[in-house]
Amino acid sequence: MNDEHNDFTNHNTSIYKHLLVWVSLLVFTSITVTVAGLNLGSYALIIAVTIAIIKSSLVLNIFMHIKYEDLIFKIFLTIGGFTIAVIFLLTSFDYLYR
Amino acid sequence: MIDKNKHLNKSFYEEGTTKKARGIVSWLLSTDHKRIGIMYLCALAVFFFCAMILGVLMRLETIAPGETIMKAQTYNTLFTLHGVTMVFLFIVPGIPVVFGNFFLPILIGAKDVAFPRLNLLSFWIYLIGAFIILLSLFLPGGPIDTGWTFYIPYSVRTGTNVSLPLFGAFVLGFSSILTGINFITTIHRMRAPGMSYFKMPLFVWSLYATSWIQILATPVVGITLLLVILERIFGIGIFDPALGGDPILFQHMFWIYSHPAVYIMVLPAMGVVSEIIPTFTRRTIFGYKAIAISSLAIAFLGYLVWAHHMFVSGLSQTAAMVFSFLTFIVALPSAIKVFNWLASMYRGSIDLKPPFLWVLNFILLFTIGGLTGLVLGALATDVHLHDTYFVVGHFHYVMFGGTGTIFIASLFYWFPKMFGKMYNIKWASRSAILFFIAFNTLYFPMFILGYEGMPRRYYDYLPQFTTLQVISTIGSWLMFITIISIIINVVHSLVKGKVAEANPWGGVTLEWHIKSPPPLLNFNSIPQITNEPYDFSQLKTMKYKPMGEVYEI
Amino acid sequence: MKYNENTLDYVPTHEVHRDDVGARMGMWLFLFTELLLFGGLFVTYAVYRFLYYPDFKIASLELNVTIGTLNTIILLTSSLTVVLAISFLQKNNRNLTILFLFITDLLAVIFLINKYFEWTAKIHHGIFPGSEHLMSLPNGQILFYGLYYVMTGLHALHIIIGIIFITIILIFTANGSVNSNNYVKLENAGLYWHLVDIIWIFLFPFFYLIQ
Numbered sequence: 001m002n003d004e005h006n007d008f009t010n011h012n013t014s015i016y017k018h019l020l021v022w023v024s025l026l027v028f029t030s031i032t033v034t035v036a037g038l039n040l041g042s043y044a045l046i047i048a049v050t051i052a053i054i055k056s057s058l059v060l061n062i063f064m065h066i067k068y069e070d071l072i073f074k075i076f077l078t079i080g081g082f083t084i085a086v087i088f089l090l091t092s093f094d095y096l097y098r
Numbered sequence: 099m100i101d102k103n104k105h106l107n108k109s110f111y112e113e114g115t116t117k118k119a120r121g122i123v124s125w126l127l128s129t130d131h132k133r134i135g136i137m138y139l140c141a142l143a144v145f146f147f148c149a150m151i152l153g154v155l156m157r158l159e160t161i162a163p164g165e166t167i168m169k170a171q172t173y174n175t176l177f178t179l180h181g182v183t184m185v186f187l188f189i190v191p192g193i194p195v196v197f198g199n200f201f202l203p204i205l206i207g208a209k210d211v212a213f214p215r216l217n218l219l220s221f222w223i224y225l226i227g228a229f230i231i232l233l234s235l236f237l238p239g240g241p242i243d244t245g246w247t248f249y250i251p252y253s254v255r256t257g258t259n260v261s262l263p264l265f266g267a268f269v270l271g272f273s274s275i276l277t278g279i280n281f282i283t284t285i286h287r288m289r290a291p292g293m294s295y296f297k298m299p300l301f302v303w304s305l306y307a308t309s310w311i312q313i314l315a316t317p318v319v320g321i322t323l324l325l326v327i328l329e330r331i332f333g334i335g336i337f338d339p340a341l342g343g344d345p346i347l348f349q350h351m352f353w354i355y356s357h358p359a360v361y362i363m364v365l366p367a368m369g370v371v372s373e374i375i376p377t378f379t380r381r382t383i384f385g386y387k388a389i390a391i392s393s394l395a396i397a398f399l400g401y402l403v404w405a406h407h408m409f410v411s412g413l414s415q416t417a418a419m420v421f422s423f424l425t426f427i428v429a430l431p432s433a434i435k436v437f438n439w440l441a442s443m444y445r446g447s448i449d450l451k452p453p454f455l456w457v458l459n460f461i462l463l464f465t466i467g468g469l470t471g472l473v474l475g476a477l478a479t480d481v482h483l484h485d486t487y488f489v490v491g492h493f494h495y496v497m498f499g500g501t502g503t504i505f506i507a508s509l510f511y512w513f514p515k516m517f518g519k520m521y522n523i524k525w526a527s528r529s530a531i532l533f534f535i536a537f538n539t540l541y542f543p544m545f546i547l548g549y550e551g552m553p554r555r556y557y558d559y560l561p562q563f564t565t566l567q568v569i570s571t572i573g574s575w576l577m578f579i580t581i582i583s584i585i586i587n588v589v590h591s592l593v594k595g596k597v598a599e600a601n602p603w604g605g606v607t608l609e610w611h612i613k614s615p616p617p618l619l620n621f622n623s624i625p626q627i628t629n630e631p632y633d634f635s636q637l638k639t640m641k642y643k644p645m646g647e648v649y650e651i
Numbered sequence: 652m653k654y655n656e657n658t659l660d661y662v663p664t665h666e667v668h669r670d671d672v673g674a675r676m677g678m679w680l681f682l683f684t685e686l687l688l689f690g691g692l693f694v695t696y697a698v699y700r701f702l703y704y705p706d707f708k709i710a711s712l713e714l715n716v717t718i719g720t721l722n723t724i725i726l727l728t729s730s731l732t733v734v735l736a737i738s739f740l741q742k743n744n745r746n747l748t749i750l751f752l753f754i755t756d757l758l759a760v761i762f763l764i765n766k767y768f769e770w771t772a773k774i775h776h777g778i779f780p781g782s783e784h785l786m787s788l789p790n791g792q793i794l795f796y797g798l799y800y801v802m803t804g805l806h807a808l809h810i811i812i813g814i815i816f817i818t819i820i821l822i823f824t825a826n827g828s829v830n831s832n833n834y835v836k837l838e839n840a841g842l843y844w845h846l847v848d849i850i851w852i853f854l855f856p857f858f859y860l861i862q
Binding site: 013014015018019021022025026029032033036039040041044045048049051052055056059060063064065069070072073076077080083084087088091092095096 | 672675676679680683686687690694697698701702716720723724727728730731734735738838841842845848849852853855856857859860861862
């Protein structure tokens with residue numbers, strides 16, 4: 001019983017993997033800055049948001065370890081993300097159709 | 099060994115988490131969830147009483163058209179403070195901070211919540227928030243007069259003190275959030291061995307759903323209030339039409355919290371109903387899983403309906419239709435609960451003790467409130483009824499007739515466990531009946547007044563509304579008397595009440611397996627759970643049974 | 652009190668009930684409140700960007716993309732350093748842990764210094780809430796700058812809180828209460844820090860990179 005409560009994260013993400021994620025984040029940052037300079041019209045927002053989501057996923061999964069946590073943590077995150085999405089969606093019903 | 103027994107026989111009043119067990123400092127610094135629950139109870143009782151007085155004064159003003167005992171400005175301040183105090187200082191914290199704090203760990207077989215010190219911090223933050231709001235009443239400019247909904251543009255333009263009470267409400271939000279975080283972690287991590295999720299009592303399920311709403315909705319109103327404060331101080335323009343802002347956006351952000359907030363208010367009450375009914379029908383609840391899941395469903399669906407408060411604000415017609423449709427859907431899980439509760443009473447061995455009588459009050463009054471909510475949720479009728487007394491009637495039926503009734507029911511149910519004493523049962527039963535009469539006298543006329551066109555938050559009105567206003571004011575006096583009688587009953591019993599047995603009602607959830615009042619660590623040894631939560635066959639073998647009762651199952 | 656599984660009873664001890672998973676769970680739940688707090692602001696941003704897109708584009712050009720990109724790199728790197736601090740503590744290398752926590756703090760302070768220069772430059776040009784110059788601009792631009800100050804300001808406040816949090820954990824590591832057998836507090840500080848980073852990951856393109 002006590003052991004179960006004392007399990008600290010004993011997965012060991014290697015330093016190499018952390019560095020790899022960091023480099024990817026920098027790469028994605030440079031992509032997003034470059035893309036902003038091109039003239040992509042209405043696609044620009046989607047691309048910027050997509051890249052931001054990819055970067056966030058890397059931070060969430062690897063840096064914040066959620067990939068290695070119990071399933072309940074991932075369910076929690078989904079609930080949180082879902083709530084934000086619902087708020088955006090329903091608010092948009094007002095402003096898109098005024 | 100002797101020491102151990104002595105330790106185990108002490109109640110949490112005699113043994114605390116600080117060096118000294120007694121004295122006010124030992125309470126204010128206590129991390130014991132039971133003491134924190136009782137401290138919250140004292141604070142909530144004071145704030146409820148103050149807000150009730152404000153309500154009585156409001157009804158004295160509206161007993162006759164025109165200026166009766168106060169000017170319009172005073173009336174505006176009164177209804178604002180009545181709302182702010184009742185909503186933020188009484189009902190939203192309400193049942194979770196008093197009865198949730200006291201009983202959640204016990205109901206799941208734990209010795210405290212997951213983060214006891216955070217729990218104490220929640221209480222302190224609550225007091226600080228309350229103090230900040232109180233402070234704002236006495237500063238130059240006068241007390242806030244915007245209504246508890248703080249609508250733009252008036253909340254930015256009014257000269258009364260707005261920033262401070264808004265900041266106080268922001269601070270109170272933190273208290274709510276920390277409680278939510280504590281409860282969710284407790285429920286996931288600290289259940290006794292054998293208590294799977296579907297063996298938890300239904301009050302625990304309701305606290306779980308409520309805690310999610312507290313975590314996910316409160317920050318939105320937090321940032322909204324912050325933006326209004328910044329608008330007042332810096333003129334940022336976020337909600338100012340002259341600078342391109344949209345006042346309706348404020349309403350969106352405000353109600354994105356405030357609608358789920360009403361489910362924070364009512365879900366725990368529904369959870370307590372699911373506890374009281376089995377005990378006083380001596381049989382298990384009907385549709386346990388349906389009630390458990392419906393709590394989660396209400397929490398989820400509650401996020402999807404906020405703009406039904408905004409149908410006539412200038413919302414797009416498409417959005418109005420979407421939100422009206424979703425509003426009808428959210429009524430469904432509540433209805434499922436009501437049907438299951440009624441079914442639970444069928445063929446039960448009904449014991450008309452005060453907690454059960456108060457639950458009956460709840461079912462009748464909440465149903466009326468809920469049905470009138472559907473009337474408001476339909477677009478066509480809402481156009482006529484929005485911002486009238488009909489709305490005032492509706493929300494008092496669900497909040498006061500709903501949660502308020504169950505707050506009292508919880509007190510009468512768990513009083514012997516919390517305080518080790520029994521109250522006057524006859525008077526508690528009589529107060530239930532008196533309450534029903536007073537409540538309907540006070541609030542039912544409001545439906546008619548609203549339908550006939552009387553606007554809300556007005557201190558003056560056309561003469562044709564006078565009769566119903568008088569009836570309502572008389573109802574407020576009856577209500578005042580009822581509440582006073584309850585307070586007298588409770589206080590007198592605390593001082594002079596008879597010692598209560600450990601299980602006076604014959605309940606079978608875990609709190610009735612321990613003595614009254616509970617010891618500091620709740621259980622002598624961690625319970626091993628094998629029974630279903632409302633399995634009354636346990637009564638035969640339980641340590642504490644109601645005295646002199648024959649319990650045929 | 653400790654629970655003795657053999658006698659099924661409590662025995663007084665000095666041990667405190669410890670649940671690392673629970674501690675992290677509590678922290679994650681708190682992070683969701685931060686997500687919703689900024690989420691409300693992002694909703695406001697989305698509404699006004701939708702309503703005033705051309706003005707948002709013009710106003711965005713006034714922001715310095717170089718400093719913004721630099722700050723993004725700084726924050727991403729600080730997320731790396733805090734995560735490496737945890738790795739080093741897992742390997743029981745206390746000194747490297749403390750060093751990398753210190754570097755995290757340093758990077759955060761540099762971020763704030765950059766922010767300070769950005770803000771003072773804007774204020775020097777007369778662009779701040781309520782200023783005469785700002786009020787003379789079109790509404791969409793007024794709202795853009797209003798949101799810019801509120802959102803980056805609130806974010807900066809969270810950076811300050813993060814610095815304090817990390818410094819406290821640094822001290823705990825130095826005096827041993829955070830160590831290779833007990834480091835959930837460090838993990839939680841890291842979680843908070845990563846959230847602050849994620850918020851900036853979205854703030855950056857929304858304010859600096861509007862097409």
